[in-house]
Amino acid sequence: MKRRSLLAGAAAFLATGCSKLAETGPVSSLLSSVEDWNKGLHDLLGRRKALAPEFSLEDISPVFRGNGTTDPQDAAYKAHLAAGFAEWRLGVTGLVSTPLSLTLDEVKALPQRTQITRHDCVEGWSAIGQWTGPQLAHILEMAGVKPEARFIVFHCADTLNGSAYYESVDLVDAFHPQTIIAHSLNGEPLPVKNGAPLRMRIERQLGYKHAKYLTGIEAVASLEEIGAGKGGYWEDRTGYQWYAGI
Ligand SMILES: Nc1nc2c(c(=O)[nH]1)N[C@H]1C(S)=C(S)[C@@H](COP(=O)(O)O)O[C@H]1N2
Numbered sequence: 001m002k003r004r005s006l007l008a009g010a011a012a013f014l015a016t017g018c019s020k021l022a023e024t025g026p027v028s029s030l031l032s033s034v035e036d037w038n039k040g041l042h043d044l045l046g047r048r049k050a051l052a053p054e055f056s057l058e059d060i061s062p063v064f065r066g067n068g069t070t071d072p073q074d075a076a077y078k079a080h081l082a083a084g085f086a087e088w089r090l091g092v093t094g095l096v097s098t099p100l101s102l103t104l105d106e107v108k109a110l111p112q113r114t115q116i117t118r119h120d121c122v123e124g125w126s127a128i129g130q131w132t133g134p135q136l137a138h139i140l141e142m143a144g145v146k147p148e149a150r151f152i153v154f155h156c157a158d159t160l161n162g163s164a165y166y167e168s169v170d171l172v173d174a175f176h177p178q179t180i181i182a183h184s185l186n187g188e189p190l191p192v193k194n195g196a197p198l199r200m201r202i203e204r205q206l207g208y209k210h211a212k213y214l215t216g217i218e219a220v221a222s223l224e225e226i227g228a229g230k231g232g233y234w235e236d237r238t239g240y241q242w243y244a245g246i
């Protein structure tokens with residue numbers, strides 16, 4: 001979306017409010033979807049770089065429930081689990097100058113960030129947990145993202161109904177300081193239900209963006225060739241929006 005139409009849209013939004021906006025022909029065609037609008041508004045107001053709220057130790061939920069896949073039945077995953085994830089590798093591929101294949105020890109040896117954040121699932125529940133891991137930005141800098149790259153795709157070890165779970169974000173969220181590759185929850189290695197041994201935390205977006213059982217990070221110029229082309233497992237199958245900013 002062009003900057004000028006965004007500004008016009010924002011002015012109309014501020015002047016008239018949401019419902020009026022939706023009724024207005026020219027304005028609603030200008031905003032191709034609520035998703036673009038949400039993303040555009042966040043961009044416009046500079047909110048894409050703002051930090052998600054962080055909480056204190058006493059706010060941590062007693063139980064951080066698992067959702068979606070909680071016990072992957074995929075043979076390769078089960079073999080890794082049985083081996084204590086000793087052979088797990090995090091691949092960094094695609095439009096990078098130096099592809100990487102990191103062991104868990106290498107991931108844990110990078111500079112770490114710990115953050116206590118609230119996870120919001122579209123299914124209507126939230127939980128607060130403390131996550132630790134390196135910033136995705138650091139790993140992307142090690143690999144050297146090429147200028148043509150526009151999105152970062154997260155590949156996962158689990159399949160749901162025969163298709164691999166995957167997700168993706170743009171470079172704003174990829175380089176956001178709270179976007180980390182977590183290996184620990186509340187000071188302990190990730191439980192299987194929460195994505196062991198590695199999962200994404202993308203704190204400015206809804207729960208389904210936070211890919212669990214992470215095997216690979218791929219820098220791409222377009223999402224068209226990945227999955228069904230809408231940028232994520234649920235985006236491909238349901239009305240879930242690709243940009244799920246909160
Ligand atoms: N690989 C993978 N990642 C996933 C899912 C999944 O089924 N598979 N579910 C998503 C959804 S909808 C949510 S709300 C969160 C749940 O994270 P949790 O299991 O730690 O609560 O993981 C997200 N990431």
Ligand SMILES: [Mo]
Pocket residue numbers: 067120121122123207208
């Ligand atoms: Mo979710």
